[in-house]
Amino acid sequence: MERTLLPGKPYPLGATSSPQGTNFALYSENATAVKVCFFDESGKQVDCIALKERTAFVWHGMVRHIKPGQRYGFRVDGPWEPEKGLRFNASKLLVDPYAKALAGEVDWKAPIFPYDIESGDDTKKCGKDSADGVPKSIVIDSTFDWGNDCPPQTPIADSIIYEMHVRGFSKNNPEVPENLRGTYAGLAHDASIGYLKKLGITAVELLPVHHFIDEGDLIDKGLRDYWGYNTLGYFAPMSRYSSSGDDGEQVLEFKQMVKRLHQEGIEVILDVVYNHTCEGNEKGPMLSMKGVDNTTYYRTLQDNPRYYMDYTGTGNTLNAYNPQVLKLIMDSLRYWVSEMHVDGFRFDLASTLARELHDVNKLGAFFDTIHQDPTLADVKLIAEPWDVGDGGYQVGNFPVLWGEWNGKYRDTVRRFWKGDSGQLSEFAYRLTGSSDLYQGDGRTPAASINFITAHDGFTLCDLVSYNEKHNEANGDNNQDGANDNDSWNMGAEGPTDDANINNLRERQTRNFLATLMLSQGVPMLAGGDEFSRSQRGNNNCYCQDNELTWYDWKLDDSRKRLLEFTAKLIALRKEHPNLHRRRFFQDRQIRGSVVRDVAWYGTDGNELSDETWGEGWNRSLAVMLNGKTLGVMDEDGHQVFDDSFLIIVNAADQGVEYMLPEPPNGVPWKQVLDTENIDDPFSEAEVAEKVIVGGRAVRVYSDCGEHVGQAEKHRPAKTL
Numbered sequence: 001m002e003r004t005l006l007p008g009k010p011y012p013l014g015a016t017s018s019p020q021g022t023n024f025a026l027y028s029e030n031a032t033a034v035k036v037c038f039f040d041e042s043g044k045q046v047d048c049i050a051l052k053e054r055t056a057f058v059w060h061g062m063v064r065h066i067k068p069g070q071r072y073g074f075r076v077d078g079p080w081e082p083e084k085g086l087r088f089n090a091s092k093l094l095v096d097p098y099a100k101a102l103a104g105e106v107d108w109k110a111p112i113f114p115y116d117i118e119s120g121d122d123t124k125k126c127g128k129d130s131a132d133g134v135p136k137s138i139v140i141d142s143t144f145d146w147g148n149d150c151p152p153q154t155p156i157a158d159s160i161i162y163e164m165h166v167r168g169f170s171k172n173n174p175e176v177p178e179n180l181r182g183t184y185a186g187l188a189h190d191a192s193i194g195y196l197k198k199l200g201i202t203a204v205e206l207l208p209v210h211h212f213i214d215e216g217d218l219i220d221k222g223l224r225d226y227w228g229y230n231t232l233g234y235f236a237p238m239s240r241y242s243s244s245g246d247d248g249e250q251v252l253e254f255k256q257m258v259k260r261l262h263q264e265g266i267e268v269i270l271d272v273v274y275n276h277t278c279e280g281n282e283k284g285p286m287l288s289m290k291g292v293d294n295t296t297y298y299r300t301l302q303d304n305p306r307y308y309m310d311y312t313g314t315g316n317t318l319n320a321y322n323p324q325v326l327k328l329i330m331d332s333l334r335y336w337v338s339e340m341h342v343d344g345f346r347f348d349l350a351s352t353l354a355r356e357l358h359d360v361n362k363l364g365a366f367f368d369t370i371h372q373d374p375t376l377a378d379v380k381l382i383a384e385p386w387d388v389g390d391g392g393y394q395v396g397n398f399p400v401l402w403g404e405w406n407g408k409y410r411d412t413v414r415r416f417w418k419g420d421s422g423q424l425s426e427f428a429y430r431l432t433g434s435s436d437l438y439q440g441d442g443r444t445p446a447a448s449i450n451f452i453t454a455h456d457g458f459t460l461c462d463l464v465s466y467n468e469k470h471n472e473a474n475g476d477n478n479q480d481g482a483n484d485n486d487s488w489n490m491g492a493e494g495p496t497d498d499a500n501i502n503n504l505r506e507r508q509t510r511n512f513l514a515t516l517m518l519s520q521g522v523p524m525l526a527g528g529d530e531f532s533r534s535q536r537g538n539n540n541c542y543c544q545d546n547e548l549t550w551y552d553w554k555l556d557d558s559r560k561r562l563l564e565f566t567a568k569l570i571a572l573r574k575e576h577p578n579l580h581r582r583r584f585f586q587d588r589q590i591r592g593s594v595v596r597d598v599a600w601y602g603t604d605g606n607e608l609s610d611e612t613w614g615e616g617w618n619r620s621l622a623v624m625l626n627g628k629t630l631g632v633m634d635e636d637g638h639q640v641f642d643d644s645f646l647i648i649v650n651a652a653d654q655g656v657e658y659m660l661p662e663p664p665n666g667v668p669w670k671q672v673l674d675t676e677n678i679d680d681p682f683s684e685a686e687v688a689e690k691v692i693v694g695g696r697a698v699r700v701y702s703d704c705g706e707h708v709g710q711a712e713k714h715r716p717a718k719t720l
Helices: 166-170 190-199 216-220 249-263 289-297 323-338 365-371 407-418 424-431 435-441 499-518 557-575
Strands: 014-018 021-027 033-039 045-050 053-055 058-064 071-077 121-125 136-138 161-164 203-206 210-212 231-237 267-272 344-347 380-383 402-405 448-450 522-526 598-601 620-625 645-650 656-659 670-674 690-693 697-702
Touching: 021 033, 021 071, 021 289, 033 058, 071 289, 161 166, 166 190, 190 557, 231 249, 231 323, 249 267, 267 323, 267 380, 289 323, 323 365, 407 424, 407 499, 424 435, 424 620, 424 645, 499 522, 499 557, 499 645, 499 697, 690 697
Parallel strands: 161 203, 161 522, 203 267, 267 344, 344 380, 380 402, 402 448, 448 522
Antiparallel strands: 014 021, 021 058, 033 045, 033 071, 053 058, 071 136, 210 231, 598 620, 620 645, 645 697, 656 690, 670 697
16 A cells, blocks of 8 residues: 655654554654654564654654554664764664554564674674564554543552562462463452452552563573563553553553552552663664664763763663653653553652753752643652762652652661661651651651562562572572662571571561551552562562562461451551651651650650660660641541550560550550561550560550551541
C-alpha cells in the first residue's frame, strides 16, 4: 500500500493515531534528516519515509493508512563528531523516546553499537544496520473504558506502602492462574488483591515498569535484569509483565490492573528512573536518545563532550537541565497520571534530577516545573534523596510536597536493634517522625517514608540471619552489593536448626516490624517481609529473575504467625491517628523539654534527663504519646481524640524492669502488644506498677486497652 505523507503536526511528540493515519513527531536539534521506518511482525523493514517538516527542532509528518499495532522506528542522520558529543548514525534504528509500547528484545550480537566494536574505538563510525537487534516501537490505540474509576487518594499520612515487584509477587502463587502469574493481570487477580487487602495495604509501590532491557553481560551469564533500573522507554509499560506478550496489549492490561486495584481502594505508585537510561557511556549501545540527539538528552563533560557526566554509576546522566529533556520527563509523568491513572511516583536517585550545572538545587527547574503542574497536584511524590555524585546525599533537603525515603531511619533502626551503643537519641528522633530532618521547612511527619528494608539490600529475614552478603549467584565473585548492612545473624550464618537462635530471629523480626508500624511518618514495607521472605543472603538481586526473588507462598507455622502479626500491626496503626499524626509533637525538640503530648521515661518512671540520653550503654526507653493532643479536627469541626500509648523498647539482651509512669488522662494502662510473646503478642493484660520488659522486645500499653476492631470510637482525623 502506498504511504501518503502529509505535513502533520509537531505536537504531541511520538506517534499519535487518528482515523486519517498516524502523526509522527521527533525532537532533534542537531539532526540533518529523520526517517520513520515501518516493520512487519517478523521484524522485516517494509517501508521508510523521510519526515520533511521541521518546526522548532521537531521533525514531523502524518503518514496515511498507518494504524494501531504498526511497528516502527526512527533513523536519524547528522554529524558524526564524537569529540563534540555528536554521534548521529542513520544505520542504527532508534526507539521513539515517546513510544507507548515496545516489541522485541535487544540482540547484543547485532551491530547495535554506533562505533567499531571490534577496535573498541568509539570515534570510528560503524555503518552496519542495527534493525534486527533493536526493539520496535508500536503505534497504540489509547482508548480505554475507565468507567467510574476513582483513585482512592488516601492521605499520605494514612498510607501503608508496599514495595513490590510485579513479576516476583505472583509468579509462584498457586492461587493465581498459571498463565497470569508474574504479570499485570496476576497482580489484578482476586487472589493477589485479596491478600493485599487482608494485609491492610493502601498503596503498592511497583519496582520499575517502564520498558527496560537486559544488559549483554547478564545475558552471557545466563541472567537477566530483574529490578528494571535500565530504562529504554519512559512511556511504555514493560512487555515482559504482560500476559499477552509484546503485541501492544500490555498497555490495556496495565490499565485494567490499575482500574482493578482502584476498585479495591489500593493506589499505584511507580518507581521511576529518570536519572539515566540503558544506553550507557561512550562505549554503550545506540538504541534511542543517543542517536536522536546525544548532547540534548545526555549530560556530557563541558571540556570534553566525547565523555559523559555520571552521577548515577551507570555511565550516563539524563540531561534534566535541558528544557526539552525536562519536557520529556514531565510529559511522561503526565501520561502515566492522565492516561494510565497511577497515583504517585518514587524517583530513583532523585538528587540527580535536581542537579543544574553541578550542585543539587532544591529550587531548581525540575522542582519548580513539577510544583506548578496541575496534573501532578494530587499525586504522591517520593524521592530517593541521594545519588553517587559529590554532595548527592540530600536526606531532609527536598522541598515541601515531597516525601523522602528516610535512609537515616533505616540505618538508625537497624543499629539500635542490633545493639549498637549510643543510638538512643537518634532512635527517638526516627520513632517520632524525624523532626530534626523535616520540621523546619513546612513539612510534616509524612515527609518521612520510613523503611527498614527495600528491594536493594537484605530482606528482613536475611537482615536477622546473615552477617555478610552472599552474592555469588550474581557472577561477580561476591564483589557487588553493599558490604555494610548493619545486620546480625544471632550466632549462625544463614538457616540453622538452633531453636534459640530461630526464636530470637523471629522476635527481632517482630521488633523491626513493630518499630516500623509504631513510628510517626509513613511506613514502607518491603514485599515478603511480612512472611519472612529470604534471598539466601543475596543483598543485590538485581539480576535474579528466578526462585531466589519470586515470593515463596508455601508458609510454615512461623511464617504464618509473622504474617498474622504484621496484619494486626497494620490494623492497629490504621485505627489510631495517634500512631500516624499529621503534625510534629509541639514543634519542639524531643530532649530537654517537658511537653504535654509526648514524654520520654526511664526505668524509674521519671522523664529522661539529658545525662541519661547521653549514656552510650543505654539501650532501653519508654515514650508516651498523649492521644488527647492530636491538634486536628474532623470534617464537622470537632477535635479528634484517640487512645494514649506507652511504647517501651528494649534492645538489651536482658529484661529490664520499668516503673510505669502515670497515664496522662487518668485511665489505667493495659498491655496491648508484647513482641516477646510468640503465641499471642496482642493479648491484652492488666498491668501492675512495675513490669519487666524482656530482652530484645517491644511492649505497648494503652489507656483504653480495647483491641483491633474498635475504630468507631475514634473520630477520624480530617484530611489535611
